[in-house]
Amino acid sequence: MSATETVTLPGSLADKGGPAQALLIVKDLRKYFPVRGGIFGRRQAMVQAVDGVSFSVEKGETLGIVGESGCGKSTTARLLIGLTEKDAGEIIFDGQGLGGELSPRELRRGVQMVFQDSYASLNPRLTIEDSIAFGARVQGLDDPVGRAHRLMARVGLDPTRFAQRYPHELSGGQRQRINIARALAMSPRLVILDEAVSALDKSVEAQVLNLLVDLRGEFGLTYIFISHDLNVVRYISDRILVMYLGEVVEVGPVDAIWSAQAHPYTRSLFSAMPSMDPDNRTKTPPLSGDPPNPIDPPEGCRFHTRCRFADSVCKTRAPKLLEMPQTPGHLAACHLHDPASGHPKAGTEVMG
């Protein structure tokens, strides 16, 4: 079964802006969740889940998003597909603004998401076949069942064995692959994958990543890939975006960030990768201190409570996302990289 003959993604939204138009532009996206505040639950407080996030994704590009647990990655993703309503900010898909020229319905045709919780998007009462075929059917695409079967085969699940099963009759990794097939069956142009391969063993993960790479080539798909596995992110992404406590702290080409992390948080994240040597296990966590409270985030740089290089200026002034002079397209929000910031070590190579 060759790929090009069997799976096509017809019925995708037509390209509007041409190749030079970014597929997705996000400007100053914000989402605060109200929570029961105070000891007695009276004071209304807000979790600043996503606070002024801006980025863009080019057509055919893969943007990896990484960051500490709870920093707002899934919330950002849910805002992008309109599943959570934004408080502020703009979402521009292929040149058209959401809420203006672009209706939420159209956006949902163009963007699909694979959710972090593999049960979340599968109806427990539908068979796997019906779950995958459902979206294609709703959109009036040809042969929804045939599509479902072909996609199942491509994520490594034999349709004769699995098509008639229910979600609880699958293993975790099998369910995750069904979710990927379900998203692809809707002919999206942008697929947001939130921890989509995290439950797969390395061999099946390799198979699914190969498939995603193939589909990207065949159909010009664009991906936003959220994952905690930095090796996976490195392999699949063209650029990486690093979030900390609701904000973007670093973004740039994958190789640039891999070879030299500009933000101290990114640095500690990368140095926390598990050792592969049984005789040389990790003894101390590379990032100490707890993540701060997103309800009342630290003033100035939000990372200053845990940063080795924090100086007084970091406690009062929030650093701006600035481009690294040597690497175009590589931006970081840290006073160390801003000679005008007043940080005593600014412009020096303290991070080594």
Added chain:
Amino acid sequence: MTEKLVDIRNLTVRFKGARTVYAINDLSLSLKQGETLALLGESGSGKSVTLKTLLRLLPPRRSEIEGEIRVNGTDVQALSGKALQSYRGGEVSMVFQDPGLALDPVYTVGAQIAEAVMRHKGLRKEEAISTAFDMLQRVHIPSPERRLRNYPHELSGGMRQRVMIALALACRPRLLLADEPTTALDATVQIQILLLLRDLQREFGMGVIFVTHDIGVAVEVSERIAVMYAGRIVEEGTTHEIINDPRHPYTRGLLAANLHDIARGERLNAIPGAPPALEEPPSGCSFAPRCPMAGPVCRAGVPDFVNLGPRRRVACLRVDPVPAE
């Protein structure tokens, strides 16, 4: 106290339905008190089913279980009523692969942890709440006092996973079954949780079976590794032995399918072929259709274990008697 905390002998699990699924096929496994074993294996190989069987969580009507399972000397299959309840969550607890299933959406996470300790440890409400607080702090959830009053859907994926770890550890179990407990955690938090598990294990002598597909995690947390394929253990040994000297062709393939230092654009190295359908009991080596070393003898019968040393075994007919270079 028996020396073996877990002793599974010749376990077979079948799911009945339109088609029968032979999920576990003659699996034997043991764990000593205070030991941590990592269970590795392909997606669908039966890791979660093994853990659920240990907790007696499989749907009774749809599943057929044979074999013997003892935990701390108790015959798990024979438990019922009160004894089963205190076994589950008291003596043995589990961190599930899907937090969505384990946490109750209508109660706050604090109430769920407190309720478990009240039930199993007989603590009063205030003590139970302070235990819940202490546990959330230990799993590094930021602002734990506030998070106690959150509902599961108000937490991020990684926080829910840590709440489940807190819930599982709150009753100080003798055996912890952890099913991919750190997949939703970033590297910095993951290492903190692994260090915590290592500490607790030393502190209370807790035994742990830790399902993971991340070999780096297995290395960090376990002293022993068992590798599963198609419902059986195919190789077992110390972490050191498995990582440095894997013998089963499946284990070798799994270790080779690693993303370290692979350039973008390069094809990733997946083990070719697909796992068996599990619709009938195995009649030969289940890995034979994908095995580079397979011969006719491999299809003739299910390979027995070759013992390479004390607690070091491999189920392969062509296993090299000497270590690989």
